[in-house]
Amino acid sequence: MLEHIRVIDLCDGISQFAGHILARLGAEVIAVEPVQGVSTRHTGPYVADEPNPDFSLTHWAYNRGKKSVVLDIESEQDRARFHHLVQNADILFEDRHPGYLRSLALSYEEIAEINPEIIHASITPYGLTGPRSHWLGSDLTAVAGSSFMHASGDADRAPLRVGVPHSFLHAAADAAAASLIALQERYRSGAGQHIDVSAQESVTIGFPQNVAPMENALAADRMAGGISLAGMDIPLLFPCLDGYTICVILPGAAFAPFSRRLTAWLEEEGAVDENLQSIDWDNIGVQLFAGEVSFDVVANAFATYGRFLASKSKMELWEAALERNLLITPSMTIADLVDYEHLEAREFWDIQPDGKGGEAKYPGGLVKFKNNEVDFGGIPPTLGQHNNSFSVERTRSLDVKDPVIDSLPLEGLKVVEFSWVIATPSAVRILCDYGAEVVKVETASHPDTMRTVNPFVNEDPHPDNSVGYGVYNAGKRSLSLDLSKPEAKEVVFDLIRWADIATESFAPGAMGRLGFGYEVLSEINPGLIMLSSSLLGQSGPHSSLAGYGFMAAAIAGYYELTGWADRPPAGPYGPYTDFLAPRIVVASLMAALERRRETGVGEHIDLSQTECALHYLTPAILDQSVNGRTIQRQGNDDPNIFPHGVFPAEGDDSWLAIACSDESWSQLAELLGLNDLFDADQTTRREHQSVIDDALGAWSSVRNSTTAAEELQALGVAAYPVHDAAGTNSDPQLAHRQHQVRVPQSHAGTMWTHSCRTKMSRTPAVLNRGGPCLGEDNFEVLSELLGYSVDQIADLAASEVLE
DSSP states (O other), X not given: OOTTOEEEEEOOSGGGHHHHHHHHTTOEEEEEEOTTOOGGGGSSOBGGGOOOTTSBHHHHHTTTTOEEEEOOTTSHHHHHHHHHHHHTOSEEEEOOOTTHHHHTTOSHHHHHHHOTTOEEEEEESSOSSSTTTXXXXXXXXXXXXXXXXXXXXXXXXXXXXXXXXXXXXXHHHHHHHHHHHHHHHHHHHOOOEEEEEEHHHHHXXXXXXXXXXXXXXXXXXXXXXXXXXXXXXXXOEEEETTEEEEEOOOSSTTTHHHHHHHHHHHHHTTOOOHHHHTOOTTTHHHHHHTTSSOHHHHHHHHHHHHHHHHTSOHHHHHHHHHHHTOSEEEXXXXXXXXXXXXXXXXXXXEEEEOSSSSEEEEOOOSSEESSOOOOOOSOOOOTTTTTTSSOSOOOOOOOOSSOOOSSOTTTTOEEEEEOOSSHHHHHHHHHHHTTOEEEEEXXXXXXXXXXXXXXXXXXXXXXXXXXXXXXXXXXXXXXXXXTTSTTHHHHHHHHHHHOSEEEEOSSTTHHXXXXXXXXXXXXHOTTOEEEEEESSOSSSTTTTOOOOHHHHHHHTTHHHHSSOTTSOOOOOSSSTHHHHHHHHHHHHHHXXXXXXXXXXXXXXXXEEHHHHHHHTTHHHHHIIIIIOOOOOOOTTOOSSOSSEEEEEOSSTTOEEEEEXXXXXXXXXXXXXXXXXXXTOOHXXXXXXXXHHHHHHHHHHTTSOHHHHHHHHHHHTOEEEEEOOHHHHHHOHHHHHTTOEEEEEETTTEEXXXXXXXXXXXXXXXXXXXXXXXXXXTHHHIIIIITOOOHHHHHHHHHTTOOO
């Protein structure tokens, strides 16, 4: 699909995921490596645990399908060769420390002189601009600054990161998606541009709770395996006979039918009590916060559910969920995943030789394309494998006769959205930020679930007042349309004739049953690109399961690998796969647009949230399939960095994240007075972990987290305050980058939301309004976009289609 695109990958760490995504979509990706190879080649685990730069599973995870070329860009001769590569490339990804490339005369401005058409994306911990842009960063410090970490883990211990490095994967995927958006703009302007991606911001986007304090609303507190809000603890993870299971029991109309079905099952087995039967799950949230019902009622209900779930095995619960349509899934380990029958049925795994007589099981396609197959396979390149075997010269066909340089990248792109909650709406929000015209279709009887979810502005639970809905739907137009009524069919068909893209996230098969399946819609508009997003994909034995990102996160192994070794799984905060999938959604849609430009043919994209999430766990999956080792919960420990963790700071629930490299250890040891360990290597330091951790805790606990971070950064040690929601509101780096912005919103007057997750140099994102009120744009959509007359609109209103 992107076979005509050439990408240079200058990333040293797992930000190589950006190039990997484009390689999976067909692009030619050239990895430029130093003589010793990039750092991922020297990062375990390794095949058979034998260190070898060509057998690192971390490197294999995100470098298949690329070409490896060795160039020492610090030498004048090789830098000239690099210039030649740049001259013939479309996209450049790099993750170097701010200022490094400029010191080599390889800044974006200097590269653009060589190739004015190149799209150059920089992936850094905190972004290229701002007072902390030059701070040292790591996965741990980037996520610490996002407030996501503060909400994850056990309330009585330090906040937790996800059990494997993830923040730079978030950022790399954002860079991949943004680069393809910038390509669309280049067809009009003929010019490239720079994209600035901050890992801190990429993770912050996944936590709309951090704007809650700005709206006089309560943010979530930390709770292992659940959600804690305003004194109400809602467990999501429950023990069962042979492990753990996720069971989503949440207040509100969207979740109530599932809770009632679960209660009916308990009643059948004589496990229900009067307290449980008394709960009105549709209205319990409002009743609790109005003081009409005691929080003890809900706590006792969860205890009853918990006792029942504890009496069943994971398989019993899984089978019941599929049969009874319950929001229950097993909490899987990576070992469970590699043998999961549903993934086998979808032919998800890509099995390749491991080079030492065994096999390596890789995650397969990012998505399933109906009309296009991407040829992707083989093992990752050895270091310098393609030094002499590829042609630097290539034919490029970009020819813009009448350049337009003052429009947004996706101006003129038309999107109709039937998707809801987080995963796909937040992806479509990105399209909207960059100029697409988006019409979101909902009904009053079945509104987007996010309209019913805390936080609300001033704690007023009105469906047009949800902060989360505003974050994921800012800039869109709202059309209220009851899809179940016959009169709605022609309106939908007219929307499809108008649209370039349609997205939906109903349970698999639901659009078809409504008469709006891809086969029908593509007859109306052969160029339509339709994306169907669901928990487990559109096919396979478990595809019918409807649900939320909490459940996909459990299936994908995220609960089992996040937590403390001596405690049950904690899991990351919230519906975690909903925060991972959007970048894959955008990249897939842009690739389909690119293909349509060449062929005129539309596409149907089958996106499984679970499968998307597994690409972010590839090193652990490879370690399981190659070495038979299942990743274990390890708190905030990291196998490659020590000391590495979150330490108490002055104040209540205040914390400091520290990631000390080997190079900076001596400075930290001197600060802590650990003179006996001044020259200790990492192995020796780990043998003295309790001594070092105690010394760090004693030092940090009497210091303000910001002051302590500044002091450590001055010594060359990566550190960052662990922000809670309010902390992100006062963070000078996020403030400089205008991460939180206030926009007009019809119900509240104004509403705080997040700005776009990436920063483009020539065509920055524009956001002019918050999330729309339900049906706010009915007349404008029908009259201006579809050309309906006033009488036609009146007839639709009279038939109660526009509800």
